[in-house]
Amino acid sequence: MGWYIFKRLVMMIPVLLGASIIAFSLIHLAPGDPARTIAGEHATIQTLERIREKYGLNDPLPVQYWIWLKQAMRGDLGRSIVSNEQVTTEILERFPNTVELTLCAMILAIGVGSVAGIVSASKQYSALDYATMGVALFGVSMPVFWLGIMLMMIFGVFLRWLPISGRIDTLIPFTRITGFYILDCIITLNFRALISSIRYLILPSVALGTIPMATVARVTRSSMLEVLRQDYIRTERAKGLSERLVIYRHAVRNAMIPVVTVIALNFGLLLAGALLTETVFAWPGIGRYVVKAVGMRDYPVVQGCVMFFALIFVVVNLVADVLYVYIDPRIKYK
Amino acid sequence: MEQKPTKQAGQLFRRLRENKSAMFGFGILVVLVLSALLAGIIAPNDPNPSPPQLEFKLKPGFWSDEGVKGMPLGTDALGRCVLSRIIYGARVSLSAGFVAVTIAMVLGILFGTIAGYFGGWVDSLIMRFVDIMFAFPALLLAIVIVAVIGQGLDKAMIAIGVVYTPQMARIIRSSVLYIKEMEYIEFQKAVGSSNLRIIFRHVIPNSVAPVIVYGTLMLATAILDAAALGFLGLGAQPPTPEWGAMLSKSYNYIVGGAWWAATFPGLAILLSVLGLNLLGDGLRDTLDPRLKT
Numbered sequence: 123m124g125w126y127i128f129k130r131l132v133m134m135i136p137v138l139l140g141a142s143i144i145a146f147s148l149i150h151l152a153p154g155d156p157a158r159t160i161a162g163e164h165a166t167i168q169t170l171e172r173i174r175e176k177y178g179l180n181d182p183l184p185v186q187y188w189i190w191l192k193q194a195m196r197g198d199l200g201r202s203i204v205s206n207e208q209v210t211t212e213i214l215e216r217f218p219n220t221v222e223l224t225l226c227a228m229i230l231a232i233g234v235g236s237v238a239g240i241v242s243a244s245k246q247y248s249a250l251d252y253a254t255m256g257v258a259l260f261g262v263s264m265p266v267f268w269l270g271i272m273l274m275m276i277f278g279v280f281l282r283w284l285p286i287s288g289r290i291d292t293l294i295p296f297t298r299i300t301g302f303y304i305l306d307c308i309i310t311l312n313f314r315a316l317i318s319s320i321r322y323l324i325l326p327s328v329a330l331g332t333i334p335m336a337t338v339a340r341v342t343r344s345s346m347l348e349v350l351r352q353d354y355i356r357t358e359r360a361k362g363l364s365e366r367l368v369i370y371r372h373a374v375r376n377a378m379i380p381v382v383t384v385i386a387l388n389f390g391l392l393l394a395g396a397l398l399t400e401t402v403f404a405w406p407g408i409g410r411y412v413v414k415a416v417g418m419r420d421y422p423v424v425q426g427c428v429m430f431f432a433l434i435f436v437v438v439n440l441v442a443d444v445l446y447v448y449i450d451p452r453i454k455y456k
Numbered sequence: 457m458e459q460k461p462t463k464q465a466g467q468l469f470r471r472l473r474e475n476k477s478a479m480f481g482f483g484i485l486v487v488l489v490l491s492a493l494l495a496g497i498i499a500p501n502d503p504n505p506s507p508p509q510l511e512f513k514l515k516p517g518f519w520s521d522e523g524v525k526g527m528p529l530g531t532d533a534l535g536r537c538v539l540s541r542i543i544y545g546a547r548v549s550l551s552a553g554f555v556a557v558t559i560a561m562v563l564g565i566l567f568g569t570i571a572g573y574f575g576g577w578v579d580s581l582i583m584r585f586v587d588i589m590f591a592f593p594a595l596l597l598a599i600v601i602v603a604v605i606g607q608g609l610d611k612a613m614i615a616i617g618v619v620y621t622p623q624m625a626r627i628i629r630s631s632v633l634y635i636k637e638m639e640y641i642e643f644q645k646a647v648g649s650s651n652l653r654i655i656f657r658h659v660i661p662n663s664v665a666p667v668i669v670y671g672t673l674m675l676a677t678a679i680l681d682a683a684a685l686g687f688l689g690l691g692a693q694p695p696t697p698e699w700g701a702m703l704s705k706s707y708n709y710i711v712g713g714a715w716w717a718a719t720f721p722g723l724a725i726l727l728s729v730l731g732l733n734l735l736g737d738g739l740r741d742t743l744d745p746r747l748k749t
Contacts, residue, residue, distance in 0.1 A: 140588030144600070151604045263730040265680055265700075267687050268722030271707045275715050286711070394595035398684055402707070412596070413688050416603045424603050432591045 127444060134436050141432035142194065145425045146187050152421060159421050162203030199426035204418055209426035213408055217430075218301035219289060220407035224396050226323060227331035228385070235335040236381060239342025243377075244369050246347060254339065261336025266395045270329035270402035277325060284325050287404035291318040330399040334388050341384045345377040352376075379450045386442030390435060468665075471742045478738020484731030488724075492546035500526050501537035503544040503697045509535040514714040530716040532706050538717055541697040542724050548698045550728065552613050552691070553679035557671055559617025560678075564624025565667070569655055571625065572632030583629075586622040594619045595681055602690045609698065612691035616681050620674055627670050631663040669739045676732035683725050699725050 152159050157170045157179050165173075174180060178189045193199075199209040242254045278286035290296060290303060296315045299306045304323075307316035349355065350373055358368045397409035404410070408427060415423035472478050491498060512535035518528045529539040571582040589597065594616075601615035635641065636659070644654050685691030686700025694701065699721040706717035 136584065137588055137591045140585070141591050144588070144592075148600065148604060259733065260726070260730065263676070263726055263733050265683055265687075265722060265725045265729075267684065267700075268703060268718075268725060271703065271710065271718050271722065274707075275710045275718070279710055279713070279715075390593035394593040394684075397593075397595060397599075398687065401688060413599070416599055417689060419603070421603070424600065428592070428596070428600055431593065431596055435591055435593065 123444075123447075126447070127440075130440050130443060134440065137436055138432060142191055142429060143187070145428040145432075146190050148425050148428065149421055150183070152419075159419075160200060160203075162420075194429060199429065200422035202415075202423050203420045204415075204423075209422050212411065212423070213426055213430050215301065216406055216408045216411050219303070219405060220396055220400070220409060222302055222304060222323065223326055223330060223399065223405060223407060224392055226327035227395075228334070228392065230327060230331035231334035231338050232381075232385065234331075235338025236342045236378065238335075238339040239381075240346055240369070240374060240377070242339065243343045243346030243350065244365070251343075255343065258336040258339045261332055262340070264333060266329060266333055267398040267402050269332055270326070270399050273325050273329050274402065285322050286325070287402075289319065289322055289406050290315060291322075294318050326399050326403040326405055329402070330392065330395050333395065334385070334392055337384060337388055338381060342377065342381050345380045346373060349373045349377045379446070382442065382446055382449060386439060386446075389438050389442070393431065393435065468668075468739070468742060472738055475738040475742065477734045478742075481731040481734025481736075481738065484727055485735065488546050488550060488728050488731065491543050492550050495544045495547055499537075499540040499543040500528070501540040503536060503541045504695045505536065511535065514709060514712070514717065516714075517716055529720050530714075532702070532717040533709055533714075538702075538720055541702060542699070542721055545697040545699045545702060545721065545724065546728075548609065548692060548696055549679055549683060549686075549700070549725070552609060552616075552682040552698070553675050555613045556616035556620065556678040556682060557675045559614065560620035560624045560674065561667060561671060563617070563621040565628050565660060565663075567621065568625035568628025569632055569659060569663075572629035573636060573651070573655060573659060579629075582625065586625055589619070589622045594677075595684055598681060598685060599688070599690060602685065607690045607693065609686075609692040609696060612682055612685040616678050616685070619681075620678065623674070624667075624670065627666050628663055631666050632659055635659050635662050665743050669736060669743055672732055672739055673736035676729045676736065679725065679728055679732070 149156050149159050155170075156177075157173045158165065160177070161169050161173050178186050181189075197210050199213075201207065202209055202212060205212065238254050238258070242251045245251050274286045277284045285291070294315045296303075296312065296319075297306065297310050299309055303319040304316065307313070307319055350369075355368060355373060358372055359365075393409070396407065397413060399405065400407045400410035401413050408430065412424060412427040412431075414420075415427065472482075512524050512527070512531045514533055515522060515524045515527065515531045515535075517523050517530035517538070524531060527537040527539065529537070529542070532538055532541070567582050567586075571579040592600075597619045598612070598615040601618060602611055605611050605614065641654060641658060644658060649657075682691055683698070683700030683703075686698045687704045689701070689704060692698030692701045694705065702721040703718055706714070706721075710718055
């Protein structure tokens, strides 16, 4: 297993290098002088000179790439044109918010989605089955930003149950430690802030979680149906085991294997969804950060986020592959 | 034996007719395509009246007495008829998805066929590049491309097309790898047909089935992604009536109670994606029953 993980880590390198080339070329493909692209429209001549110096912009492209890569590996992704802050700092500041949101959405998607799929499969062709799959079909066809707006409208504007945008009620005092709001509130025993931050989290995570939830439900159902046709299930039934035991002890475990793959494959969609959800709910995560940066042509930020997203994506795929081998010993890692 | 693609398509359609949900999806699409084509005739109002009729700003539709006559789905923040904009928007949003998928198909068939047919280092090179592109969520990559080439509907279509190319290339490649081993291809090689002739006359026509299935499903996500770019302000620019952009311009007004301008364009997106998903699932079940979900 250790060897397998090591080999997979090595395989990540060419992909990340490729991603870094894409991120690097961004500045040079953008129209205009690269120094101005990095420093912004209103940069002074001195700043431009300093940027040229720092990135060796008068050197040949491969040399420039090497300089940039070395700095990126040290965690120096340059400064934002808009705020003049270090891009790395800004990304790390916003990253916990995105993690909280996507994690919450994922738990929701897997929890509700797999239960719906299992129930649907064990009562195949019942009204419940048709209803669940009908809802799931709408779920996979919905634009996430529209769903977000609809939830906001119903639960935020008309019913006034939940707040419609932001991360926490800004009037409540809050101490930042790790950047994860819920965790920080628990550490500091700040229960008012905890309740507020959870209330702000509900609508965005439901919006983001619904579409993957529908996918998980559909895949779980078909995978369950597949498993329920297997010989060993017939044997269990013939042995006189109750339907409950057959389904929950024997079928579910094997049926969840393809579901793991689908969740991993859909992680990219989840990140893309986070981009849109964060924009709708003014959620201070990296998705909203990169969208704003593109709008303002803040290239160093876009570049940094590209690298960061690629890194996360590759790591998540690795984790999924390892998990996959772990839960299904039939798969030999080669 | 190989079959003429037209004959294949005819058989496919006959088998598809028995699939109720696929036909339902097909029906939705026919309605949407017709309204896109006939927008000039069926839309009750001008989607971009000039000068703007600001006196009609955010009026509700048929369900309320305060509505404006002849604008059944209400008006947006600039007093424009939401229904007419959705009908005209079908033109923009459907063709955006269609153009993007066509770009992906042409590039995907090109690279996928080259990789699958010739193999060796060409194949490795193309497939490594595909792997790198898969390291990004599609929408993020499209946003990055838009950041470089600029904002706008045409550029959004190009960006989405390019981003979808690897997926298409992979599908074509695996289908080509399978066809390449068939006997009739070996026969063609034995009688001395050129590679180009084999590719265009035999390999590509026989990869049509997966292209149709995945093209249909891809069209659904392309429409979603084009709408997403429009929503983020990176795709279609105002005053183009594009469904995603319409949403982004009107969702701020729901706080004041004007829910219609943000609700109906989203329903239009939902319907077209639903139709394509139903049809695509049906096509897949018909063409390849092993993949049935």
